[in-house]
Amino acid sequence: MDIKQLTYFVRVAELGSFTRASIVLDIAQPALSRQVRLLEVELRQNLLVRNGRGITLTEAGKVLLEHSRGVLHQMERLREELSRVRGSLAGSVAVGLPPTLGRILAVPLTRAFKAAMPDASLSILDGLSKTMQESLLTGQLDIALVYNALPTPGIELRPLLQDELLLVQGGGETGGDGAIALADLARHPLIIPARPNALRMHVETALLNISAQPRIAMEVNSVATILDLVADGVGSAVLSRHAVLTAAQPERFTLRRIVDPGLFPLLSIATGADRPATGTQRATLDILERVARDVLRRP
Numbered sequence: 001m002d003i004k005q006l007t008y009f010v011r012v013a014e015l016g017s018f019t020r021a022s023i024v025l026d027i028a029q030p031a032l033s034r035q036v037r038l039l040e041v042e043l044r045q046n047l048l049v050r051n052g053r054g055i056t057l058t059e060a061g062k063v064l065l066e067h068s069r070g071v072l073h074q075m076e077r078l079r080e081e082l083s084r085v086r087g088s089l090a091g092s093v094a095v096g097l098p099p100t101l102g103r104i105l106a107v108p109l110t111r112a113f114k115a116a117m118p119d120a121s122l123s124i125l126d127g128l129s130k131t132m133q134e135s136l137l138t139g140q141l142d143i144a145l146v147y148n149a150l151p152t153p154g155i156e157l158r159p160l161l162q163d164e165l166l167l168v169q170g171g172g173e174t175g176g177d178g179a180i181a182l183a184d185l186a187r188h189p190l191i192i193p194a195r196p197n198a199l200r201m202h203v204e205t206a207l208l209n210i211s212a213q214p215r216i217a218m219e220v221n222s223v224a225t226i227l228d229l230v231a232d233g234v235g236s237a238v239l240s241r242h243a244v245l246t247a248a249q250p251e252r253f254t255l256r257r258i259v260d261p262g263l264f265p266l267l268s269i270a271t272g273a274d275r276p277a278t279g280t281q282r283a284t285l286d287i288l289e290r291v292a293r294d295v296l297r298r299p
Contacts, residue, residue: 003075005039006068008032009047013065014138017054024140069275076278090119091280095288096132096144097124099223100199100243101296105145108295112287120280129198136272142281143288147198147265158269158285160292165199165263167256168237168244170230179257183210189217189235191226202265203238227253238263242296267292 011021012032022029040047047061057065079090093113097105106124113122127135129146136144137154149157167180167188186207192214193200207213217235220226226237227244231252238258244250269289271277277285 001039001042003072005035006071008035009039010065010068010072011139012036012048012055013057013061015140016056018050073276073278089117089280089283091278092121092123093143093281093284094123094125094141095284096127096135096141096146098129098132098145098147098198099126099221100240101145101292102126103246104242104295105292109288109291112291113284116287117280117283120284122284128196130196133270136270137274139272139275142271142275142277143285144270145288145292146268146270148202149198149266149268149270154273156271156273158271158289160267160269160289161296162264163240163242163267163296165203165238165258165265166241166244167258168227168230168239169254169256170233171252171254179259181260182206182258182263183212183260185238185258186212186215189215191218191220191229191235191237192216193221193226194219197221199238199265202263206261206263223247267296 008021008025008027011025012018015021015024018029018033018036022032025032036048043060043064045060046058047064048055049058076091082090095109102124109124110122113120125132125135125141127144129144129149132141132144132146133149133152133155135141145160146157147163149155151157167185185203190203192203195201203214218229220229223239223243224247226239227247229235230237231249241255244253244255247253269285269292271281271285
């Protein structure tokens with residue numbers, strides 16, 4: 001056995017698929033399959049049962065997965081201890097950000113990370129809150145910012161702050177630039193992400209609570225595309241102020257507060273509960289919290 005084989009096996013087991021694991025590991029699927037098979041030959045036991053839907057673990061595979069996670073974590077801790085001797089933290093951390101916040105947080109987060117841990121590596125991925133929680137469970141992400149996350153086994157949540165959603169209209173649209181009641185929001189054709197986007201669900205739930213429902217003009221998942229369509233007069237959007245201010249030519253848009261009641265989704269920091277955090281990951285979590293609070297509380 002070697003560390004690379006254990007790493008490959010753990011990824012395949014956690015993701016339940018050689019195809020998905022090959023993408024995450026950036027290795028050709030035949031080579032990945034061969035390494036796992038060599039591990040099975042060395043241990044003289046089948047670790048995985050391959051089927052049309054992916055893979056399942058044998059009893060031997062379950063035992064190896066449990067111990068392999070511990071071995072890999074200890075190896076990461078060893079790398080960190082050795083790097084600490086040199087006076088810095090090392091290792092890698094994967095952070096997930098919602099699409100509406102990625103553009104405004106990625107640069108300051110990366111700067112703060114590199115300043116604190118120049119020997120460590122950071123990867124940032126955009127994703128829906130639900131998808132990022134699943135990625136935390138499989139180990140594809142170490143930390144994620146998520147909206148309105150529900151308590152989930154295997155996920156630890158640290159409430160961060162409440163964001164505010166605003167009605168976003170094209171600058172030339174008539175109807176005023178003052179606040180708008182939530183009940184009146186139902187009259188506006190909205191360009192909105194498809195379910196299960198957390199902000200989409202927040203809007204729908206808030207309207208349902210007052211016996212209303214959104215008027216959907218288009219379902220679009222890209223924030224940049226939503227704003228382009230709003231600017232072109234296709235409809236309005238419900239987004240955070242930060243999503244608009246980081247767009248090209250934000251002056252094209254009118255932002256109106258939504259009141260009676262307002263829309264304030266809860267933003268939390270999520271981590272995997274079943275994976276002990278490394279020192280680098282703990283430091284990154286503190287940096288993310290500090291940067292997010294600083295950036296998102298700016299007017």
